[in-house]
Amino acid sequence: MFESFLKLLKEEIPFALVTIVEGPSKGAKLLVQSLDKPLEGTLGNEELDRVASRDALGELAAGRSGVRHYGLHGEAREEAIQVFIESFAPPPQMFIFGAVDFTGALVKVAKVLGYRVTVCDAREIFATKKRFPQADEVVADWPNRLIDKVGHFLNAQDAICILTHDNKFDVPAVLASLKTKVGYIGVMGSRRTHEDRLARLKENGVSEQEITRLRSPIGMDLGARTPEETAISVVSEIIALRTKRPMHALKDTVGPIHG
Amino acid sequence: MREILDDLEKWRSAGKEIVIARVVDLEGSGPREPGASMAVNEDGEVAGSVSGGCVEGAVVSEALQIMESKDRRIVTFGYSDDEAFAVGLTCGGTIHLFLEPLDW
Structure with missing residues (x-):
């Protein structure tokens, strides 16, 4: 057997x-x-x-x-x-949108935790398996297009991390993510980017109720500086959210993000 | 068992005898959930873990015994006053492991 x-x-x-x-x-x-x-x-x-x-x-x-x-x-x-x-059960999935500095570190940490990791970026020269050898899949496509395609497979155990911090990409990606049942939607960006993004999301008809689903700015308030520390702050938030333990999330604090 | 698959396959293809220990139940605080697993081969090599390192040593000796006797059984590790010198979990919980040879 x-x-x-x-x-x-x-x-x-x-x-x-x-x-x-x-x-x-x-x-x-x-x-x-x-x-x-x-x-x-x-x-x-x-x-x-x-x-x-x-x-x-x-x-x-x-x-x-x-x-x-x-x-x-x-x-x-x-x-x-x-x-x-x-x-x-199949391993939980993490979709990371944006092939940026932080992406490689987050892929590594997510793999340690047992996630099946997909990296997606619309820019073909950045979305390469060579840059993210540990990712299970690297897709060159628009984030919202990929989420629309795979979104109905996602549920509470899965995570979407939007690291593009470019409104051109992350607003459509957030809109698409909110249509799924994914358990975690983290969105990277400075506090200013975050405010700007909230305004754009509201312009697109996103309700206050839906906004509470977003972990934005992404991560725990660890004062993380490096991509690796930031990756730890993101997965810590995912764990604490699942275990429902109290935490200092960047979403709920004010002041500088980096220590 | 997912995390020890590579070792299991390697040992199996080398024709090694293997005993698998799985956490099936726990009471109180325990570091690993049911399903956490550890494997021991005939050379005493170990893959995986079933606690935070508290009972792994004892599991290896149980596993080597089972390799001889070919039986399968539940082994319980816990800590209470009357067994102060027994192997236990430092977190105070009790774990029940099922040990069996990989002969299925």
């Missing part, structure tokens, strides 16, 4: 691996992809397979891993068997 397991992981297909960790036939395994795909392996009982695979799909949808107890034939509220359901 390990070969199938490897293949699913490499192809980034979401699936769950169910393993009996306590009870008879310890170590028995079931690979679950979706309702319409056949199960691979067995936990030793058809009914148990059915119940466990249903629960595994639920865990997978929530991106969770954990233990469950069943009777020998999948009965609820019995404890003869303990299984571990491990979810393998």
Whole structure:
């Protein structure tokens, strides 16, 4: 089964691996992809397979891993068997718009955190794989065009970082991002650029409610100076937003951005 | 297990025996979530981690035992007063690991 397991992981297909960790036939395994795909392996009982695979799909949808107890034939509220359901969801995605100084550092840090990273810039000479060897994909296109194309695949775990800090590019990119369900929209720029951008966004019909979704200026108030420090300030903000911990975000502070 | 795949494949193609330890459950504060994994091969080489470094040493010796006995089992690491000298997590939590040979 390990070969199938490897293949699913490499192809980034979401699936769950169910393993009996306590009870008879310890170590028995079931690979679950979706309702319409056949199960691979067995936990030793058809009914148990059915119940466990249903629960595994639920865990997978929530991106969770954990233990469950069943009777020998999948009965609820019995404890003869303990299984571990491990979810393998595809990695979160980060789209970085703008092939600028900060981009390379952000790509590196995002890769450390396990993101699948795409860099996009409309300027073909800057949007090259050679400049961002660690990016999974480098696209030469207008940011808003790319977001319109891939936006419906994005959800709460994903991030869009708009580093162009040029209103010609970032206003359309923000407008396109706001149409998606992406969990994080960070927009780089000085406090003045930020004010100017807000005015332009409002001219384009963006509501106050929508503006609260934007992390602008992007990042935590770390007094970051270098591209690497700035990258850390951006991913720190993404983490703190997910964990809902209090933070000093640049969005909520005043004064100079760089320390 | 994603983060230890490269090592697993390398060791497998070299025909090494491998034991995998996965965090399946935790109580209280623990540094790694269920699904965090670590692998040990017959030469005692290690990939991945299941805590902040608190229990990895003990996991290696458990894994080497399992390589001999070929069984699979849950191993629990925690810290409480009555087992003051046992291996525990400095953060005070308890983790349950499932260890098994990579024979599937």
